[in-house]
Amino acid sequence: MTSKPKPRQTRQRAEILSALATAGDFRSAQQWHDVLRHESSTVGLATVYRALQSLAESGEVDAVVTDSGETLYRRCEAGDEHHHHLRCRRCGAAEEIDVPDFEAWATQLAATHGYSSIDHTVEITGLCGECAKATN
Amino acid sequence: MTSKPKPRQTRQRAEILSALATAGDFRSAQQWHDVLRHESSTVGLATVYRALQSLAESGEVDAVVTDSGETLYRRCEAGDEHHHHLRCRRCGAAEEIDVPDFEAWATQLAATHGYSSIDHTVEITGLCGECAKATN
DNA sequence: TTGGTATTGATAATCATTGTCAATAAGCGG
DNA sequence: CCGCTTATTGACAATGATTATCAATACCAA
Numbered sequence: 001m002t003s004k005p006k007p008r009q010t011r012q013r014a015e016i017l018s019a020l021a022t023a024g025d026f027r028s029a030q031q032w033h034d035v036l037r038h039e040s041s042t043v044g045l046a047t048v049y050r051a052l053q054s055l056a057e058s059g060e061v062d063a064v065v066t067d068s069g070e071t072l073y074r075r076c077e078a079g080d081e082h083h084h085h086l087r088c089r090r091c092g093a094a095e096e097i098d099v100p101d102f103e104a105w106a107t108q109l110a111a112t113h114g115y116s117s118i119d120h121t122v123e124i125t126g127l128c129g130e131c132a133k134a135t136n
Numbered sequence: 137m138t139s140k141p142k143p144r145q146t147r148q149r150a151e152i153l154s155a156l157a158t159a160g161d162f163r164s165a166q167q168w169h170d171v172l173r174h175e176s177s178t179v180g181l182a183t184v185y186r187a188l189q190s191l192a193e194s195g196e197v198d199a200v201v202t203d204s205g206e207t208l209y210r211r212c213e214a215g216d217e218h219h220h221h222l223r224c225r226r227c228g229a230a231e232e233i234d235v236p237d238f239e240a241w242a243t244q245l246a247a248t249h250g251y252s253s254i255d256h257t258v259e260i261t262g263l264c265g266e267c268a269k270a271t272n
Numbered sequence: 273t274t275g276g277t278a279t280t281g282a283t284a285a286t287c288a289t290t291g292t293c294a295a296t297a298a299g300c301g302g
Numbered sequence: 303c304c305g306c307t308t309a310t311t312g313a314c315a316a317t318g319a320t321t322a323t324c325a326a327t328a329c330c331a332a
Contacts, residue, residue, distance in 0.1 A: 007278090008277095008278060008279065008328085008329050008330080009329075009330095010278090010279065010280080010328075010329075011328090012279085012280070013279090028319085029319085029320080030318095030319075030320095042281090043280090044281035045281080045282090045320095046280080046281060046282080046283090046320090046321080046322090047279080047280055047281065049319095049320065049321080050279085050280090050321095053320095065202075065203055065205060066201075067201060068289095068319095069201060069205030069207070069319075070205070070318095070319070071205070071319090071320085086245070086246055086251060088251065095249055097245060106260050109233060109260070110222055113222055113233075114264060114265040115224065115262035115263060115264055116263050117263045118261070119260075119261050119262065120258070120259065120260040121258070121260075122256070122258050123256065123257045124242050124245070124254060124255075124256040125256065125257075126251035126252055126253050126254040126255065127251060127252050127253045128250060128251055129251075143309090143310095144297090144298050144308095144309060144310065145298075145299095146309090146310065146311080148310085149310090165288085165289080166287095166289095178312090179311090179312085180313070181289095181312085182289090182290080182291090182311080182312060182313080183310080183312065185288090185289065185290075186310085186311090189289095205319080205320085206287095207288085207289085
């Protein structure tokens with residue numbers, strides 16, 4: 001295996017993890033950086049990007065890419081179990097959802113097409129109750 | 137309805153549509169622009185971006201956003217029926233697939249969470265036969 | 273404590289995409 | 303067929319998110 005060494009435990013990483021733990025919604029790296037700054041942290045923007053990126057790789061946080069290409073991060077609630085999201089495209093609220101049998105189905109389907117090493121993305125977006133009203 | 141006026145029929149749009157019709161795989165706006173240039177077309181890059189964007193909005197072409205935030209376009213094979221893709225993350229090959237009952241399921245699930253105006257993204261990626269070998 | 277090495281952070285660099293705006297061309301009315 | 307109004311075009315600047323640079327700094331194993 002070519003697993004990465006091991007991240008060092010630094011003040012900034014701790015602060016970032018802490019911020020992630022406090023708010024449970026999806027936010028961009030820049031937004032998390034703002035949050036930290038408001039909490040009088042001095043973490044650099046680049047560091048936030050790097051930390052979120054590495055946390056996402058190791059599966060410690062969820063990452064989704066919006067239609068406009070922005071990457072949003074949020075703490076991962078379900079242990080290390082794979083899951084998906086139902087997200088409000090207006091306010092950003094998100095709920096983790098369960099997609100029964102999707103994994104198995106996807107793997108099998110892919111196999112019939114000769115594909116392997118399957119990965120997938122299932123994102124469901126809509127308007128939450130609040131925003132549906134506001135949009136009227 | 138606030139439907140857009142109606143796109144004018146221009147030489148550049150025709151050329152772009154033509155290129156789309158020739159190759160059936162997913163390519164970025166820049167790549168399509170290159171294709172056109174090689175065919176001695178003089179279309180501008182911005183024009184390609186605009187055309188693909190508008191075609192995607194009207195559902196005449198498929199658009200997917202990669203993990204790195206790039207938007208890829210390709211001609212839409214299935215009439216105006218909604219569909220999904222199985223894509224090779226290495227060579228970009230893609231096949232349209234069918235996700236039985238997913239639509240209905242998604243809509244219902246969303247409703248139970250108070251969400252409306254549901255939209256969704258289902259992308260399955262893997263390694264196609266060719267690339268699986270090459271990666272060994 | 274100390275040295276080797278990750279990590280940090282300010283800033284410059286990338287890169288896809290969008291905005292600008294004068295020049296051009298669709299397509300309608302006559 | 304002929305203007306005319308207005309969408310479209312294209313060269314280029316501008317944006318905005320993300321990544322690279324690189325010297326200074328902080329982990330942490332010995």
